[in-house]
Amino acid sequence: MDFVPMTARAPTFDWTAIAQYNRSEIKDELALEEVLTRPRPELVELIRTLDSPLVILGAGGKMGPTLAVLARRAAQAASHPLEIVAVSRFGNPDTKQWFEQRGVRTWSADLLDRRATESLPDSRNVIYLAGQKFGTQQNPAATWAANTLAPAHTAERYSGARIVALSTGNVYPFVSIKGRGAREDDDLTPLGEYANAAVARERIFEHLAAKQSTPMVLLRLSYAIDLRYGVLHDIARSVWHSVPVNVGSGCFNCIWQGDANEFILRAFGIAANPPATLNLTAPSVCSVRDVATRFSELFDRPVRFIGTESDTALLSDTTQLSRMLGRPQTSLASMIGWTAQWVRDGGLSLNKPTHFDVRDGKY
Numbered sequence: 059m060d061f062v063p064m065t066a067r068a069p070t071f072d073w074t075a076i077a078q079y080n081r082s083e084i085k086d087e088l089a090l091e092e093v094l095t096r097p098r099p100e101l102v103e104l105i106r107t108l109d110s111p112l113v114i115l116g117a118g119g120k121m122g123p124t125l126a127v128l129a130r131r132a133a134q135a136a137s138h139p140l141e142i143v144a145v146s147r148f149g150n151p152d153t154k155q156w157f158e159q160r161g162v163r164t165w166s167a168d169l170l171d172r173r174a175t176e177s178l179p180d181s182r183n184v185i186y187l188a189g190q191k192f193g194t195q196q197n198p199a200a201t202w203a204a205n206t207l208a209p210a211h212t213a214e215r216y217s218g219a220r221i222v223a224l225s226t227g228n229v230y231p232f233v234s235i236k237g238r239g240a241r242e243d244d245d246l247t248p249l250g251e252y253a254n255a256a257v258a259r260e261r262i263f264e265h266l267a268a269k270q271s272t273p274m275v276l277l278r279l280s281y282a283i284d285l286r287y288g289v290l291h292d293i294a295r296s297v298w299h300s301v302p303v304n305v306g307s308g309c310f311n312c313i314w315q316g317d318a319n320e321f322i323l324r325a326f327g328i329a330a331n332p333p334a335t336l337n338l339t340a341p342s343v344c345s346v347r348d349v350a351t352r353f354s355e356l357f358d359r360p361v362r363f364i365g366t367e368s369d370t371a372l373l374s375d376t377t378q379l380s381r382m383l384g385r386p387q388t389s390l391a392s393m394i395g396w397t398a399q400w401v402r403d404g405g406l407s408l409n410k411p412t413h414f415d416v417r418d419g420k421y
């Protein structure tokens with residue numbers, strides 16, 4: 059399912075209409091969008107350093123829409139003339155319309171098509187979000203193509219530009235839940251074809267960065283939290299609908315999508331050659347059992363668990379992120395409170411489960 063916010067129905071977009079929202083609660087998609095796209099001063103400062111246009115590749119998914127609008131609002135706050143171009147295949151025309159209503163230019167292209175990629179607009183600042191994870195079991199070749207050919211075409215097209223490319227915490231193997239979490243210089247020896255294709259995505263960017271002296275940042279993201287998808291959304295929905303919660307993979311890291319998007323944009327400031335590599339998530343280690351128990355208390359509904367906590371999980375150390383870009387602003391308590399209210403009120407679900415409990419690398 060494509061990202062189709064309810065607000066796509068509105069003919070034009072009026073930011074002043076949502077200024078009234080109280081940050082302590084997020085009752086609908088308009089309020090969610092406002093909170094996810096409100097720029098902080100650090101971002102307003104950084105955005106002044108970006109030449110126009112800012113090109114976002116793979117923008118039509120879960121993160122791209124609010125990332126583009128966050129950049130646009132930051133540029134407006136800085137009085138900086140920055141055109142933002144969202145590139146995706148845009149199978150769903152509503153997604154395209156959603157961007158355009160918010161002043162973001164759209165460009166339909168398939169990054170697997172070398173010629174289409176060569177025809178993309180020139181830019182000195184490129185964000186790369188495209189990727190494929192789910193469906194790998196059914197069609198592993200498509201996952202490898204998406205995660206290798208598209209990065210190669212992109213790096214060739216934007217040789218010499220600054221590229222901030224999304225990777226994933228899945229590039230690491232499971233680590234001890236008692237340890238520090240995976241660090242950026244740990245070996246990339248994960249389990250399963252998706253995770254190994256994600257390693258290949260990084261290696262191809264790295265290879266072409268070296269060959270073409272392109273400054274880059276590779277961001278290994280672990281679990282962005284929107285209220286319409288994400289690991290907290292998945293756990294809350296299980297508790298609300300009395301579906302047992304699997305605690306086999308007992309711990310995780312996650313980060314508010316607004317914070318993740320801010321870091322993605324601010325990462326232009328640390329682009330380097332060879333590429334800078336950063337884990338991107340919040341430092342807290344969340345216990346699946348504790349989070350589910352908290353939702354159970356908030357819903358006043360019982361929770362049932364299945365499985366037994368393993369002594370390993372996918373966890374990342376965020377020391378480098380804190381040192382280079384700071385700490386995420388949004389607390390776990392806020393994310394849990396907002397998610398509980400969202401699920402209780404029947405808020406939209408993108409129906410894109412994270413499958414956070416997968417331990418065999420099969421997606």
Ligand SMILES: NC(=O)c1ccc[n+]([C@@H]2O[C@H](COP(=O)([O-])OP(=O)(O)OC[C@H]3O[C@@H](n4cnc5c(N)ncnc54)[C@H](OP(=O)(O)O)[C@@H]3O)[C@@H](O)[C@H]2O)c1
Nearest residue numbers: 116118119120121146147148168169187188189224281282
């Ligand atoms: N969200 C998370 O929690 C999370 C966690 C870890 C890592 N990440 C990484 O962060 C990146 C962004 O996350 P996301 O959640 O926004 O991913 P997403 O929902 O999968 O969005 C990526 C979008 O890229 C577009 N795309 C894919 N192949 C393309 C192609 N060949 N040409 C043009 N566009 C293409 C697709 O939109 P169209 O169908 O319109 O083309 C897709 O919706 C992903 O690469 C992912 O690996 C995300």
